[in-house]
Amino acid sequence: MVSLDYFLTDYSYVELQSDYKIANVGLLEKGAKLKIEKGFSEGFSRYSLFLNLHDGEITKMIGQDKKRVEIPYWLIPVQPDTLIQGDLYFKLISFGSLYGVPDDLKTKYISMIDSIKQLDSIPQQDKEVIETHNILTENELIDKPYFHLKVDSVEIITVYLDETEFAEISKFNRQELINEGKKIKLSLQGKMIRNDIFYANEIHRLDKIDGKTYWRK
Structure with a gap:
């Protein structure tokens, strides 16, 4: 599992810095955006991600502060060619x-x-x-x-x-x-x-x- 530090809001998203496989069923290319889902009660520092970020949705790029986002286990880093x-x-x-x-x-x-x-x-x-x-x-x-x-x-x-x-x-x-x-x-x-x-x-x-x-x- 890959852990990244980001500033989290209700409209935050992660932009992948490399290619990832979704288990054995697909590929997320570098640059794909994953929206934050606040899956825990306030006070928890870990948040999950889900794949429903639409182009018209209000979002904010994450890039600072100390809170932690964990890229889900089912996203597997893809080795570059x-x-x-x-x-x-x-x-x-x-x-x-x-x-x-x-x-x-x-x-x-x-x-x-x-x-x-x-x-x-x-x-x-x-x-x-x-x-x-x-x-x-x-x-x-x-x-x-x-x-x-x-x-x-x-x-x-x-x-x-x-x-x-x-x-x-x-x-x-x-x-x-x-x-x-x-x-x-x-x-x-x-x-x-x-x-x-x-x-x-x-x-x-x-x-x-x-x-x-x-x-x-």
Whole structure:
């Protein structure tokens, strides 16, 4: 919970200084206004907020004094987007999501995951598969296209993105890049889901430049 100090009146409101999620059902963007609701009797210093501030309502911006407002627990701070850079990396054999997988095979895969979860003793390799599956499902990435990004000399991460942006990536052919002595340098904006999983909501920059294209089977 985030606590802020403000001067409170019947017409006071808070202007959010960053993005917040409303549980799992929506997003309040930076600059959104939340009106004060005096939910306690006089003498209490804590006030709650509610989301019914209309444009025509008489309000006063809060910005001074010592009384405390608590932003409700169901408003979750949203981490700002991260900008990452790297080179397009090709893995010839890779299974990173269910994108493009026929429905019958999807069903079999999900059934397999569920069966493994029921085992009394789960092998470490299977635990890692389940963990990744859960992360992708929770972040709604399990059906999204993906590619691999070489961010430094040793680290390769998996980048998930929407189909429109993926079309800009999938048009490049590994062998053609190698033959031309070229590589694809990318700057991506989005969120780091795990240290090896990134969701890109925007291709900030894409350049075809001289260099070595790395790959593996």
